[in-house]
Every structure is written in structure tokens, then in C-alpha cells.
Amino acid sequence: MTTPPFSRHLQHLFQRSTTITHLLQIHSIIFKTALDNDPLVIATFISSSFSISIDYARSFFDRLSIPPPLFIWNSMIREYAKSPHPSESVALFSDLRKVGHAPDNFTYPFVLKACARSSMLGEGGIVHCVVLKAGFRSDSYVRNTLLHMYATCGAIEFARRVFDEMPERDVVSWSAMIGGYITCNCPLEAFKVFQQMMAENEKPNSITLVSLLSACTHLGSLRIGESIHSYAIVNALKLDVALGTALVEMYAKCGDIQKAHQIFISMSIKNLQSWTVMISGLADHGRGKDALTLFSCMEMSGLKPDGVSFSAILCACSHLGLVNEGRQYFDRMVSVYKIQPTMEHYGCMVDLFGRAGLVEEAYGVIRCMPMEPNSVILRSFMCACRNHGWVLHVDESLMKLLLAIEPDLGSNYVLAANMSAVSGHWDNVAHLRRTMAQKGLKKVPGCSWVEVNGTMRSEG
Template sequence: MASPLTVASGSRYNDINTFQQLSLLHQSPRLESSKSVGQLKQFHAFIIKTGSPQHQTQILYDKIISLSRGNEIENLSLQNPQVYLYNFIIQCLSNANPLEAIALYREMLIKGLLPNTYTLPYVLKACWQSQSLRVGQQVHAYSMKTALLSNVYVFNTLMRLYAVCGLIKAVHKLFHFRQHPQAQRDLVSWTTLIQAYVKMDYPTEAILSFFDMCQANLRPDGMILVIVLSACSKLGDLSLGIKIHRYITDNHFNLSPDVFIHNALIDMYLKCGNIPSARKVFDEMPVKNVVSWNSMIAGLTHRGQFKEALDIFRRMQGLGLKPDDFTLVCVLNSCANIGWLELGKWVHTYLDKNHINTDGFIGNALVDMYAKCGRIDQAFGVFRSMKCRDVYSYTAMIVGLAIHGKAWKALDIFSEMSQVGIEPDEVTFVGVLSACSHAGLVEEGCKHFLDMSRVYNLQPQTEHYGCMVDLFGRAGLIREALDLIKSMPLVPDAFVWGALLGACKIHAKVELAEIVMENLVRFEPEGDGAYILMTNIYSSKNRWKEALKLRKKMKERKVKKTPGCSLVEVYGEFYEFRKGDKSHPKTLEIYKLLDEIMHQSKNHGYIL
């Protein structure tokens, strides 16, 4: 019977005849003179695929036996050279060509050869590499029938197969309800279980398993600690993360050379909202890699600490460290949020000089940065230069155009999406509806709102309803806005009521504004926005008594108005100013210059 490999579809050796085989072997370095296992691997793969003469196979067997190191391997190969060589080639193919490794395993069974504890781990590895779950389950059954499952290496590899295939219940059952209790669960077993829980979004079970492992008197290694810390990050449980950190410290783990645990600690503290602890770990790290810097920059960006994130990036630059794609995306996001155009342009220049592709996430971040920094033409230029655009690229461009009041151009870009076969998502429609709202395109906005569910099978969320309320409100269609709110299948939130209150201010609907105000305060009892807006509505109608009463209510409820804030960039440094701020060391000089500017302006006829 022919080997499955010799009849495999697409094999370049299928039509090679015996004469060609001998010729190829003759042209290669002589088999008898091979002095490395690497050369023998090449010869053996060739022999299996071509069905070379028996004497060539026997020479190969003898050479592998002679090159084998260690009495145990030598004895094994002498006892059953065919099983040994099948194992040898299955190991070689398990990564590079897993399907052929599985075919060789089947061939072993057909020939009556018995796989052993060395065979099965590599066959199972080939199964997870090729996602051949059914074959893996057959191997599982065979290992139970032959008692090979009691081998810890077979057991661990089988767990890994089920974990890779996403079968968390199978992993749990295999770990806890084995029929071979004599096989001890080692550190790899626990690592596989905990990692599977985290990967499949069961962080609580991962933490509990970690504590069970500690109670079993097994000392975790760095890999398990990193996985457990990532579980704490997913849970956002700071107290649990601190407990794990204390465990690491109390058990005297040597963290000096382990950058991975430090990085995991930084990530955990940032995702749990403890920025000072994250910075302390970061600053005390004896060695940092680019992931360490990225963790700090990304974490601070995610927490809205954009200026601090860019400060870390500049420290990174000062040390001469080369940023990667992830670094640059985070930097561009921070630049977009605080309007630091010059640094954003520097990143763009850096990308061009280093021939870094601006498709994908980097291109999308560039579009977003230029749009939010007021350079919509540059944003559009980057968008058009991208060879591969996705839904995020189109969404960033549409939202940017909407912000700049270019509604029709935003709608043209949206129409282009369907032409190129890209489906919009919920965020895309927020941009589309915002564009319609700012341009007063009521009919187009209603059409796109209805198309969400009718055409794209997307259910409108509160953000979309808020955009529609804003659209109706700006156009003076207050009754339609109210009817839409009443028909909402969702509970109207602060975004929806805030949009209606804004419409009441535009059209001086004081009585309705008072009703809206009550609903808005229920959602944001400590927010100052509703109070300030309602006070302005009263003032615009000369109802000073009601305005004063509302301000007193703010004081009683200890609601403080958030002071206005301005950022000024001078020679690459950002300076933050708030209303009445006197914290700057040069406050006196600043106010003196401001008074002089106001005086000069009045002298030139400007009314301030």
C-alpha cells in the first residue's frame, strides 16, 4: 500500500520515477557520508515522499542510529527502528507540514506499528497546528485505550489541543476528571489550564486555579505569573492585582532579569486605574524593553492622560529607543486628543523616512490625528494614499469630515463604502448622523437612521438616537424629537436628554427645558453641564430669579462648575491654563502681559 505522503495532492515528487529518484540521490551529498541529523532529516523526508529503494532506507536507518546520542535513544532505535524513525519524521513535520505528520501517524497504525509516548505529543501538536480536532479526539481515545494518557507529556499536549480549539469544558474535564490518577499534574498542566481560562475569557476561574496550584505546593514560574496578572487586568480588580504583586514580593521571585512580569504589573495597574503604582513599577525596572514603554504610553492614553503619555514617549526618544507600530499609534491618538499637530507631523515624517507602511492601524490613526488637529485636507490625503482601507479607515474619515462641517463629502465617502464592499459599523453611523445633524440634512439623516436596521441589520443605540434628537432639535422639529424619545426601545440616557436640552436653548423652549432638566439631572446628579445650560436658558429670557435660584441649588448640592482649560504649545512644551489659574511660576508676568494686550486692544478700538 502506498504511503499517504506519496499520493498527497500537489506533491512535486508524485511523478518522479525510480530512475529519477536514483539520479537525485546521486546528485545530493552521499547519504553514507552524512554527518548531521539535519542532513538525515532531508534524506528521510525525500525517501518517504518518493518511495526510494529499500537499501537507501536501510542506510538511513543505520546512519540515524549511529548518530543518536545517549544510550536510551540508541536502545530504543535498535529495538524498533521503524517506530523510532516515524517518530523522528513526525516531529520534523509537526510544525512545517502538520497534515503530513498526521498522515504518517495513520500509516503507522495501518502497518501495525504501535505509537508510543514520544509519538503522540507530536501528533497532537500537528493536530492543533492544523486545527484537526477530530483526529485529536481519536488520538485521545487511543491514548486512553493504551494507557498512554497516564504520561504527563501526552496529557499536557492533549490539554493544549483542546485549549487551542477553544474547548474550555474539555480542558477542564480532562484536567479534573482523568482516569489515570497515577500521572502527576506538573507545572505545565497548570499553566495550560490557567492560560486556557484567560484566553477564553474566564479570568475568575484562572485566578481560582492559580490559588489551587499554590495550595498544591507548586511554585509558579514567570509565565504563570504573567498570565495571572493578565487575568487581574481583565477583571479590573485592583485589590486582587495587589495581592498577586505581594505574593511575588513575599516569595522572593527574582524580578531583576524578568521584564515580562514587570510589564504585566504595569499593564495590570494601569487597567485597574492605579497610575502611581504603574509608574513606580516602571521607574524601578532595571531593564526596559519597547513593550515596557508601550505599556505605559498605551495605559496612560487609555486613561485620558495624554500629556503624560507623550512625556513618556519623549523620554523613550531621549534614550534612543526605536518605537514600533504600536508605540506610534498610541502617540498619534494622544496627539489627536490634545491637538499636538507638530508631534503628529513628526510621526508622519518618521513613517515616511523609515518606509513604514501607513495602511491599517497607523494610517487610521494618522487620519484621525489630522482631522482632530484641524487639518482635514491632510487627513483626506492620507486616506486616499492608503492602499488597503477597512471600516475603521472610512469611519475615521467620515467622523473627521462631520466635525469639519463637510456633510456632503462625508456622505460621499459613506456611499463609497458599499461600492468597495465594506460594511459600516455602529460607529460609522454615528459619524454619518452627526454629519447630517451639523448640516441640517433631516431627510438624509432619517434615511440613514432607518437603513441601519433595514439594510445593515444594526440596531440603533442611544448614541444614534442622541444624534437624531440633535438633528431634529437643530432643525426646530422639537415635537419630532420628543416623539422619537418616547418611541425608543432603550432607556434615554444623558446623551439623549442633553441633545434635547441643547435644542431647547437654541429655540428658547423654557418650559420643555425644565422638564428635560429634571430627567438629565437624574442621570448626572453631579454633572455641571445641565445646570449651566439651564441657567443660560433662563438668562436668555431675562428670568434672572430662576437663574439665581438654580445657581443656589448647585451650591447646595455641591455641584461645581468645571473651569475652562486651555493648552498652549511653546517649543514642544505644553502649558495648561485654567480660569483664574495662578499656579504657573511666572503668573505675575503672564497677567501683566495679558493686561497690556487688553489695553492695546482697547486703544485700537476693539471691544473686549
């Protein structure tokens, strides 16, 4: 079946539209040619207009001259699920049922993805009930999306129940369950599911391996990460961007920065995340100058750095003590790339100035922040004050704020008591120690995790 010439022309206009003015012109053409009764044209127009103006797409949908068929409702629910307002998908799903439409196996995955993105666990549970009543419990796409929704919302027990009740599981099901355990910070359980997957002769794909490599990164287990890498090589799995980036991050986080760099260089296609992970890895391993060089290479490649990229490079400047370079990167982030600084960026600058002994500048950053500093920034600043003899000038309100943010962390009281002791405020020291005793708080000693004979152990 060939597409009529005018429809092809209209599709061309849809593809080229980028502004509200374009939408108005196309809307006018649709109205004048009586295509506002054509469901396919309506669905295409809605999908095209969503990327330009969500409000316009919704207004067009609400004013349709014909009762929208189910696939147009699905288009709206799908587009909202991908938009910054995914909760609207859930509201539309409710409206869909009120007007008498029966959702199909496309509707449920769209609305469940919206529930996941909005962390709407209760609404997701209601959708689950509707799925069971409507007889879609055996649909693999619906069940995989249900599993993903529960895991994303932190209800890993419900996700596991959905997984265990599946009559058949495909690689998507196994990958979703493994990814769910990673999302809920249960890496050991993820490996158990992987072992079960292999026992049932289900071959993992690159998505499965990306999740498993993330678990290795959490555990700091280089040995397991290397075995996953070997599996990918032996089974000739393509080193795509996601898998390559996951391998780079795993090797960097597990201590083998040379291997991480080798894989990074071997990747034929790199995205912004790939570059950022490599820059961050170099910074963490004390190779700050290499991180700065790589950041410049990334910019020359045509990629536009984002807030995460700047966090990585500011961290590198902090580790190296490159104060001027740190100032320049921060200024470029704001003035050239128009990125609004976040708490993490301000924290990097406080740490940069604090390590370099520029405590007054660090204090100036804290005072000029548009938001209240978090506990990480406050501890970083106070440690800098202690290390560089600026204790007598510490703003006591900052110490009080730290204790208010984390009232049950013993190390905060110890830090505040030490600062007060140096300042000669012994009454405050006694008060802080009494408070610790009353709450039963202690400063937890620092420890490191090391891998011994394939087993992770903590060493004090």
C-alpha cells in the same frame, strides 16, 4: 521530529471544527483512541474548543482523566484571559496554586492580562507579590505585563514604580509606559518618557508612535504630530494599519483633514477602524456628503460596519441635517446588520431631529429608548426645545432627571432656569438660582484650544 499521520489528521479536524457537534465527535475520537492521556492533544483540543464553546472547554478540563500538567493550566488561563470572562483566569490561577503547581513565566503574563481586562487591581497586586516571592522580578515579559496591568487599571504610580525599578528596559517597556500615561490621560508625561527614551538611544517602534500620536490627538498639537510623522518617514517605519490609522486620526482631530485623507488613500491595507476614523473626521469637518460617500465605499469593499461606524455616519447626517438619510442608516443598522442601538446611537438621532426642528420626533426617541437617557441627550433635547420654540411642551421630569444625573454642573441649572423662565414658572427659576448659590455653582464659559508658537492656549 515528524508528526504521526493520525495526529496530523486530528489537527486537521481541530482546524475545521466550528460547532458543538464537531467538538463532541472529536472528543469521541480522542476517547476511543486513548489520546485523552496525551497532554499535547488535550491542550490543542482545549484551545480549539474555546472559540466554539467556553463552557464545553471548561467541562472537558474539569473532567480530565489525568492531573493536568502546568502547560494545560496555562492554556486554560490564556484562553480565559482572551475570552469575555477574563476573571475566570484569576480563579484558575488560584486553583493552580492550591493543587501545588508553581506558576512559570508564561502563567504570570496570562493572568496579569486577565487582571487588566477585568480591572482587578487588587488581584493584580496579589499576583505581583507572588511574582516577587517566586523570583520572576527580572523577567522582562512578566515586568512589562505588570506595568501594563497597573496602567490599564489606572494605577499609573505603581506602573511607573515598576518601570523605574526595571534593571533593563526594551522598546516594549518604554512603549508600555508611554501607552500607560496615555490611558491615564497624562499625555504630557507620555512625551517626557519619550524624550527620556530617545536620550537613552532606544529606538521607538510603530506601537510607540501610535501611542504618541494618540497623545497629540488628546492635546490637539499638530506640530508635535507632524514631527512624529516625520520621524516615521526618516526612519523608514512601515505604515501599517495601526500607524496609518493613528496618523489619519491625529491629522483629522488637529484640523488638517486634507492630510488625513491623503494618508488614508495611501494606506495599502485598511481595517474597519481606519474607515471609521476617516468617516468621522470628514463629518467633524463639515464634509458630511463625503462621509456618506466613503461609508458606501466601505460597504462595497466588503467590510461590515459596526456600531462605531454607524455612530460616525449618524453624526455626519446630523451635521448636514440629512434627516431621511439618518433614519435610513438607523433602520439599516438594526434591520440589516442586527446591531442593537446604544446610548450613543439614540443620542445621534435626538441630535439629528433636534437640529432639524423635529422636536416631537426627538422626544419620541427619548420615550422609546430602552434605557434612561444620559445628560448629553437631555441637554441636546432641551437646547432643541429652546431653539425651536417648544419650551412650553417640555416634560418637566426630564429637567429633574438632568439635575439628578449631574447635580453639580452649573450649566444644567442655567439651562433648566431659562426653560422655566420661558414657560413662566418663576418660582422654579428662583428655586434653581437659590440652589446654584447655595452650592456655589457657576456656568463655566466656553473656550477653545489653539496652538500658538508650539504652545497650547485656551481662548474664551
